[in-house]
Amino acid sequence: MRVLIAQINPTIGDLPGNTGKILRSIEIAREQSAQLVLFPELALTGYPPEDFLLLPHFIHDVEQHLHTIVEASKDIAVIVGLPRQNPERTEKKLFNSAAIIHNQKILGFQDKILLPTYDVFDERRYFEPASSVRLWEIDGMNIGVTICEDIWQHSEMVKYTSYRRDPVQELSVLVPDFVVNLSASPYSLNKSGNRQEVCCKAAATLHCPLILCNQVGGNDSLIFDGYSFYAGKDGKIIDYAKGFEEDHLLVDLSKKSKPRSFQTDPIEDLYRALVLGLRDYFQKSGFTKACLGISGGIDSALVACIAVEALGVKNVLGITMPSRYSSPGSFTDAMQLIKTLGIDHKEISIEGPFKSYLELLEPQFSDKPWDATEENLQARIRGMILMAVSNKFGYIVLSTGNKSEIAMGYATLYGDMCGGLTVISDVTKGQVYALAKWINRNKEIIPTNTIVKPPSAELKPNQKDSDTLPDYDIIDNVLQSYVEDHCSPQEIVGRYGYSLELVEDLVRRIHRNEYKRRQSAPGLRISERAFSVGRRFPIVQRYVE
């Protein structure tokens, strides 16, 4: 049997557009003489459709578009993910389902059994789990259909959750000829390797080939990496689709094939993920142009590189906004980056408004000493300038804070936190350096001085990040242990040998700055636990204080 994996990039709620992509893939399948074409989980709506699922008219529209797909399936089989109404009276009204379509008829629906409700996933909010699994006969082959999480329990690699059912075991009893999996499995560092390990284990238990079709593309904070693949019955990868772009991969199950080893560079993948996330955030909302403040520091340099790659050099505007505290080195570094990238540039000094605010507030503040207020004023004037340029010319402002800073609240709300997207909000400072070095692997794009100099916000004379923050290595280790691994402060002390006082101070800062992060622009999720998406903590609390 010849199966085409259609690794498409749907837009949330774009039912006509997504249906168009599905119909084009069916055409490609015909051209390649495939008998079956396979789409990702919820391909028709895009994943995740969130509360659109609660609108009855949305579900009605999904049904209309399914009809169009069925019509287009003459002499071919299609398995496509979509939400469907639950005909029984159960807790939730919908199933997360796969329509199995053959020659203009719906053979039936295989609904998802395991519904992830943790991290960024809220599937129990919308869906009822399927009660049963069966095989589907197409052209004499008995096919098992699973949806994403359904094959994960078998490997016991799901955190926080241990499902009582294992659909892989349930299917293996039925002795399928092959099994397909419709996925919308978001990218995080090293996730693609884990996903393949999970699937290879499933294939080995099933004693049959497993074909996984994953969604690709960015939807708000989530990035889907693609990397759909085909594993043989011995549990080895035979072929895989491209990462971070749409792709069609033909699988011929009748051919004997050699295994192909899955190799990717984690830092290159991280870079491509950020580029895809930024590009889709713009393209899918109809914007083309970005502007950002270029400080001469490493964060804005990295974001500028990602933006140029994602949007094209003509669509990126770098704005330098010097103040009395800007160092000559920063100016040189900023200009060198702008020149190397070849992006448009505006220079707008913040001195005029800064003086004007200081004069205005002097009678109010009188004898109060200079403090963070005046530092925030500078950051906020820069934010206002960026927003004014955005409003006047239609740019989206890119915010450039990294995860380590944002964790500590080392950022000004309504200042450098202004923007439509915080591109590297889930990238730690250590990863920022790794990406910068990777970008410079062949030639110096980010100025070496930007990489080697000590980080500074330059909001007062001779300021350094290290004046008020511990080393970024320490912050990054605490972030990994506390935010991702849920360690207690005592456990973190045991892991790294830091003092309990230091660890507790950092954990306290993480919680105290929840209020800032709640008002931040959306960020691109690239870790297993990003702030604001998939991590839900109260602002007002007294467990950590």
Added chain:
Amino acid sequence: MRVLIAQINPTIGDLPGNTGKILRSIEIAREQSAQLVLFPELALTGYPPEDFLLLPHFIHDVEQHLHTIVEASKDIAVIVGLPRQNPERTEKKLFNSAAIIHNQKILGFQDKILLPTYDVFDERRYFEPASSVRLWEIDGMNIGVTICEDIWQHSEMVKYTSYRRDPVQELSVLVPDFVVNLSASPYSLNKSGNRQEVCCKAAATLHCPLILCNQVGGNDSLIFDGYSFYAGKDGKIIDYAKGFEEDHLLVDLSKKSKPRSFQTDPIEDLYRALVLGLRDYFQKSGFTKACLGISGGIDSALVACIAVEALGVKNVLGITMPSRYSSPGSFTDAMQLIKTLGIDHKEISIEGPFKSYLELLEPQFSDKPWDATEENLQARIRGMILMAVSNKFGYIVLSTGNKSEIAMGYATLYGDMCGGLTVISDVTKGQVYALAKWINRNKEIIPTNTIVKPPSAELKPNQKDSDTLPDYDIIDNVLQSYVEDHCSPQEIVGRYGYSLELVEDLVRRIHRNEYKRRQSAPGLRISERAFSVGRRFPIVQRYVE
């Protein structure tokens, strides 16, 4: 039997503080010769504890504090809500549970059966549903224990969800002497009446008294109204606790009691909800002082009244920030309000910074016409001034946008949207007027002119809200139908007779402004569907465009 309902106001994660409240209530129970004292759902952690539940050390600490409560229960019975570890290997590691404690022993745990996972509730993210329900014998009485949602299915009044189990029916078979319900049931308009209807139906089916203990207090966006009560076996309310404050209500089940009718004023309750939500947001995070911009308009006037009631007149600072477009009427109205309330006042003109920005940007903007950019500049200068005063003196800024404006995006991001709390973000413009009239019921506190004049942002000459927005009545009706009732645009046309074009334009504006709301300060939820809490829509989507 004598049962004390301990309607307490816990703080999220404050395990020592909440335990202290629990111990004090046990003392009060002893003083009143109660045999049993009843606490709300998750009373020990506060509701909702969100992802603290995922931290193993948090659950460990809960167990330590439970031990303290058990120690304190000599010669008395205590039923208290808390999370507990699930000893079995199931999908989730925790139960949402009630510890049944008598005379320093834990008799056992009754776990919650029905786990709400819709709107603001995410209980399936953390908890496994209980498999069984039983009776608990205390002092010769057989008591059924339920937790919040457990009694709601019976009335079929839960939206989006129809559970397969009905714990009320399951309990009725066991013939309890009485049933208790531990609740953390958040306020929304008219919710307290619904809650009582639900419970009275349950009592009537159970043929026994039902005693409900509800949480009271504000936790981030959620406000819990209290109004705990006691229903007789005929399904009639016999007594109820206070709304919007801590209370202890003694129930003597051996006494014959007459029904007491439950009467509240919906607008007074709405006002008290907002006051409580604002007060707890400050108190629980250790802040005492608020500042806000006073424009002379109705929204800031209402928020000032709520702040004065919640924090005390000495803790509220009103800042007037006139510009070239401020009308003399606005100035008079603002000053009259400030005088009537007796709050502190600063006047800080925005003209200096505004001129400075215009000069700075003139070479960049050159021939581009005046547009929303210059309006936003003014709103953002005001935001910056408020934030500077906040930073320098430790005030929390109150943002004053109402739900109707915020739905339409009629607000400036990083401008009037600045703040720590958006007090009336879930209050429609219609409700703003109703509240203002209620505040003025005995004497003129909010100036009559503020109430009767047409709303204006005063960001350009002779501007009125109605220049770019339809009547607020229309907006409010569309909000109710689309956001709360999930009607399609066609259904809204059928409901009100508006043109499809108008309705589609308003629905489009709601979705287009999701990006602004995502960056707004948290708001207080008072409707069945508030923006940002319990309503989850993507920013980038093409279903509505």
